[in-house]
Amino acid sequence: MIQVKDNIYFDETKPYSEQSPEFLEYAQTVFSQIDFTDMRDLKSDNTCTWTIEQDGLRFTAKREFLNPSLYTVKEHIFNVEIL
Amino acid sequence: MAAGYVTNYGNVENDGLSWDTPKRSIQSAIDAGLSPISGVGFFSEALSSGPVSTTIDSVGFLVFDGGNNLSSFIDGSFQGFRGFSNIKIRNYLKLRQSIGFEVNWIWNNCIISNIENLSIYRPQYEPRNKLTNCLFFNNSISHFDILENCTVYGGEVNLRQFGDYRFKNSIISESNVIINPLYTGDMKIVYTIFHNCTFKFTGGDQGADETTFTAPAGADDTEKLEDLRARMAVVYGGVASQYLQNCRYQTDGDLFIDPAKENFYLVPGCQAARMSYEAGYIGKYPEGSLADFAGDFVSYTNIDASGNIIDQTVDATAETDIVDLLKLRHINSLEALGQRATRNGNAVNVDADLGPAINPGTALTDGKTYIVRDEAISQTASGKTRDVGETFIATTADGLDFTSATGYVQEIYLDKPRSIELKVSKTDPTLANAVWLKMDLYAEPRINYDVNGVPQYGNLDPNYDEATSERLFIRYWKARVTIQAKNLPA
Numbered sequence A: 001m002i003q004v005k006d007n008i009y010f011d012e013t014k015p016y017s018e019q020s021p022e023f024l025e026y027a028q029t030v031f032s033q034i035d036f037t038d039m040r041d042l043k044s045d046n047t048c049t050w051t052i053e054q055d056g057l058r059f060t061a062k063r064e065f066l067n068p069s070l071y072t073v074k075e076h077i078f079n080v081e082i083l
Numbered sequence B: 001m002a003a004g005y006v007t008n009y010g011n012v013e014n015d016g017l018s019w020d021t022p023k024r025s026i027q028s029a030i031d032a033g034l035s036p037i038s039g040v041g042f043f044s045e046a047l048s049s050g051p052v053s054t055t056i057d058s059v060g061f062l063v064f065d066g067g068n069n070l071s072s073f074i075d076g077s078f079q080g081f082r083g084f085s086n087i088k089i090r091n092y093l094k095l096r097q098s099i100g101f102e103v104n105w106i107w108n109n110c111i112i113s114n115i116e117n118l119s120i121y122r123p124q125y126e127p128r129n130k131l132t133n134c135l136f137f138n139n140s141i142s143h144f145d146i147l148e149n150c151t152v153y154g155g156e157v158n159l160r161q162f163g164d165y166r167f168k169n170s171i172i173s174e175s176n177v178i179i180n181p182l183y184t185g186d187m188k189i190v191y192t193i194f195h196n197c198t199f200k201f202t203g204g205d206q207g208a209d210e211t212t213f214t215a216p217a218g219a220d221d222t223e224k225l226e227d228l229r230a231r232m233a234v235v236y237g238g239v240a241s242q243y244l245q246n247c248r249y250q251t252d253g254d255l256f257i258d259p260a261k262e263n264f265y266l267v268p269g270c271q272a273a274r275m276s277y278e279a280g281y282i283g284k285y286p287e288g289s290l291a292d293f294a295g296d297f298v299s300y301t302n303i304d305a306s307g308n309i310i311d312q313t314v315d316a317t318a319e320t321d322i323v324d325l326l327k328l329r330h331i332n333s334l335e336a337l338g339q340r341a342t343r344n345g346n347a348v349n350v351d352a353d354l355g356p357a358i359n360p361g362t363a364l365t366d367g368k369t370y371i372v373r374d375e376a377i378s379q380t381a382s383g384k385t386r387d388v389g390e391t392f393i394a395t396t397a398d399g400l401d402f403t404s405a406t407g408y409v410q411e412i413y414l415d416k417p418r419s420i421e422l423k424v425s426k427t428d429p430t431l432a433n434a435v436w437l438k439m440d441l442y443a444e445p446r447i448n449y450d451v452n453g454v455p456q457y458g459n460l461d462p463n464y465d466e467a468t469s470e471r472l473f474i475r476y477w478k479a480r481v482t483i484q485a486k487n488l489p490a
Helices: A021-031 B026-031 B072-076 B221-236
Strands: A002-005 A008-010 A047-054 A057-067 A072-082 B004-007 B037-043 B055-069 B083-085 B088-097 B106-108 B111-120 B135-137 B140-144 B151-153 B156-159 B171-173 B176-179 B193-195 B198-201 B248-250 B256-258 B263-266 B312-315 B333-335 B370-373 B391-394 B408-411 B413-425 B437-440 B446-448 B473-484
Touching: A002 A021, A008 A021, A021 A047, A021 A057, A021 A072, B004 B026, B026 B037, B198 B221, B221 B248
Parallel strands: B004 B037, B037 B055, B055 B083, B055 B088, B083 B106, B088 B111, B111 B135, B111 B140, B135 B151, B140 B156, B151 B171, B156 B176, B171 B193, B176 B198, B193 B248
Antiparallel strands: A002 A008, A047 A057, A057 A072, B256 B263, B312 B473, B333 B446, B370 B391, B370 B408, B413 B437, B413 B473
């Protein structure tokens, strides 16, 4: 477990969704920096991934689209790992 | 923050700022920072939070249908979501509203079904709103903190109790119920009907947690309720009488007309009073329409030898304004479930009658409907002078001012319409040439349309032109209303 900021800890042994509420709130502020409308990296399998490195952590948001042209998303996947 | 608009007819390039330029997906509106988002149509997408807090509402018919996890944003992020209202969500693997740091989130008038893992936590901060007027059926509910004026049918439901949160005025039917409180000394499950349920009480501090679902035991429903209370006292301590106050257990009889067809109208005459959810159908009575019901409900004649009112059906009609469904290209089905009458709230009655009579002389409340029977003097309402002892229905709007010292006034509830008639057109906003189509809500609450939007019951509009139609108009709902009345006090 590493301390990211005051009262905010990241437990690398747990998946993202099971991190503490304080960390998830902090992570959300990081993910909110992503411009999800920028889909230049859209792959042929209809997935697109955005990455932010901040505070010693790599934040990854991935979307699997049902139909990219309709902007419909099948699944959102969030992940955080230590750099 | 700008309001957003989404329909199945929109596209990505639109700005989503009006019904003339709607977005195609809810997610695209979220990412554009729009809120509140109004939607019409069917959506199968998963959602994630965006740059602003978002409220999603329907303007008539919004369905999230199918997919993996509707709400990955709920799992992983705590801003960006404030509420759902007037929508249907169904057929998802997972839907989770976390504790979160949002305040004042709202789930209201939603119908949520067939979710394999559904959990809705209470907000962390005040005001701790709200999970109200919703219908849940055939879900596996792993966590509920709060439940008011809701109906839960089928599946498993885990009621997790936190301090001052309450489960009240609700119906839980045909479910496996887990009671798993965080604070065992402060159980607040009140005014709730449990109907044909099994129970497992866990999370107690007496070392006596139950490990299997067990139906209550007893010769009748009263004994079964007492059995549940006794089991709770064993698991959580204290005395049996402190649990499930003003609740009711019911074994026999169906509460709903036909749950298999998603018809959750209450069976006329059942004790569960009435339902309140209203999502999932296209047209709704606009506010105030009930005032247009034919002025004076007919006088009761169905009074038995003991002077008790028995159920009485009254034909009444209301005409709505035109409901403009905007640019919804085609409709899979038109549903009219969940319509209700005079007020919100589930108002479960645990007694055979409607509860204690309002004391004579008590001021009546505007907007409520009352059964009135005066045993001493005549009353005047709706321009009619009633005979002594006559029973009738009136409101303060009818001029009712009940001050007799020897009579009875009791609030009543109007049941939902039995059938409706409607006109539909895709071409004529005036509906001048449209014909009536009657729907029996008890028998078949839907009008099915094919993929081109043509109703299978027949083309309602002889001028219907699929190629040119862009909007759908509905006008005039006629309702036949059943008034459910229970015994007045002797």
